Amino acid sequence: MKFEKNILCIGAGYVGGPTMAVIALKCPTYRVEVVDIDQDRIDRWNSDKIPIFEPGLDKIVKETRGRNLFFSTRIEKGIKAADIIFVSVNTPTKTFGEGAGMASDLQHWEKTAHKIIESADSDKIIVEKSTLPVRTAEAMERILKAGNRDIKYEVLSNPEFLAEGTAVKDLLEPDRVLIGSHQTEEGKKAAAALVKIYAHWVPKENIITANLWSAELSKLVANAFLAQRISSINAISALCEKTDADVAEISFAVGRDSRIGEKFLRPSIGFGGSCFKKDILNLVYIARGYSLNEVADYWEMVVKMNEYQKSRFVQRIVREMFNTVAGKKIALFGFAFKANTGDTRESPAIFVTQKLVEERAFVTVTDPEALDNARKDLESTMQMAPDLICFEPDPYKAAEDAHAVALLTEWEEYRQLDFEKIYKSMKKPAFIFDGRNILDHKKLYETGFNVYPIGKMQYTHFD
Ligand code: UDX
Ligand code: ADP
DSSP states (O other), X not given: OOOSEEEEEEOOSTTXXXXXXXXXXXXXXXXXXXXXXXXXXXXXXXXXXXXXXXXXXXXXXXXXXXXXXXXXXXXXXXXXXOSEEXXXXXXXXXXXXXXXXXXXXXXXXXXXXXXXXXXOOSOEEEEEOSXXXXXXXXXXXXXXXXXXXXXXXXEEEOOOOOOTTSHHHHHHSOSOEEEEEOSSHHHHHHHHHHHHHHTXXXXXXXXXXXXXXXXXXXXXXXXXXXXXXXXXXXHHHHHHHHSSOOHHHHXXXXXTSTTTOSTTOOOOSOOOSSSHHHHHHHHHHHHHHTTXXXXXXXXXXXXXXXXXXXXXXXXXXXXXXXXXXXXXXXXXXXXXXXXTOOOOTTOHHHHHHHHHHHTTOEEEEEOSSOHHHHHHHTHHHHHHOXXXXXXXXXXXXXXXXXXXXXXXXXXXXXXXXXXXHHHHHSOSSOEEEEXXXXXXXXXXXXXXXXXXXSSSOOBOSOO
């Protein structure tokens, strides 16, 4: 079959995979190829068990794979054939050198740019899909323009707003699609080509065009605002624990103000995920780069509040369990950074486990999807204290003989557990720390547990 357009995506990760699957689904006349340097990842995309757990994605991949969606490691060939190239490689926070811990590590991006100039033999539209610091497009263009001058590259920014766990829904029904381009004739023409792809399923009024820098910065700002809401409500949860106020009542009352809105006001052990911390630190780094220290400090506080919330959670466990957890078994329910994903990047569970191990507790980790990632995240901790950590897919077994359960991820199945059975199998007094406020606290108390939610009244059987 002759396809109308060839789309290539470099990077078959959490963003590239689902995004391309949905484009392939909605644009059957386009050929979509996803390439990666990681052969194992590509093999998994081509297998029955795709490498990421994302509700609904399996079905779409099965429907489109081999029809107009292809996964391979043939990067050069893909670049040659493509009209539009999405770049969706990882851009983690730099761990070394200038800007370590703050700036984005753009080495994968730069390698990709070089690969494009090496391989391309016709004009290309390059679409930034990874989250990148403002003005990356400019850097990309400099690299591209240093190549063959007969080939024209137009760089667009098309930031991804999908959230993990709801990626398919977010892609199928996005609040908006944002496309940034140079405001030149060629820039606008390239943006129109990208608009055309999304217009297959997204209403035109939800496709926003902007200048390149606004689009890049919007992504950082959107994530900073979302994270700020969580840090704000988490800050209030600490105050609630000292007073008679209930954070759920506050979220409800405050969220009913239509100017504020009800979403992202759920208190937690702290936000995780690959984007929030990274993007805010990026924003902070950029602001400092312009000597805007107050701006930088303002946003940095959102991250600091998140660190505080994680520490507070562990300190509370230790304090309430009579100031020591040494030699006690603690079952962690959930390791993913949120429900409906196996992703554990920046998951607060990593910090919680490491701190509990430092306190010499025996930690048993359970999670329906994230145990493989948890094992990798805890590799160095396990080397230091191999006897203190174990992994158990069955939550009932994880809780057997435990002194405490700490719920870290809001998996729906944890709501449905038989907590009477769990209580009976645990050591007494039995403690439960609900880091997501999803359980029925009064009922747990009546079962016999000492119950510690976030920012709400605790229920204990102690005087
Ligand atoms: C986020 C943005 O939502 C998305 O638009 C962007 O493209 C990538 O970053 P993601 O990290 O996948 O998506 O998940 P999100 O649902 O935003 O949750 C992030 C973290 O905040 C999770 O750890 C979640 O548990 C936590 N959270 C979220 C809360 O603690 N409370 C809330 O009310 C909402
Ligand atoms: P994200 O959450 O941004 O999608 P991931 O880490 O899930 O990030 O995915 C990024 C993917 O990009 C990984 O599968 C990685 O192997 C791939 N990648 C990194 N560098 C390159 C490169 N130079 N060429 C092709 N793929 C790359």
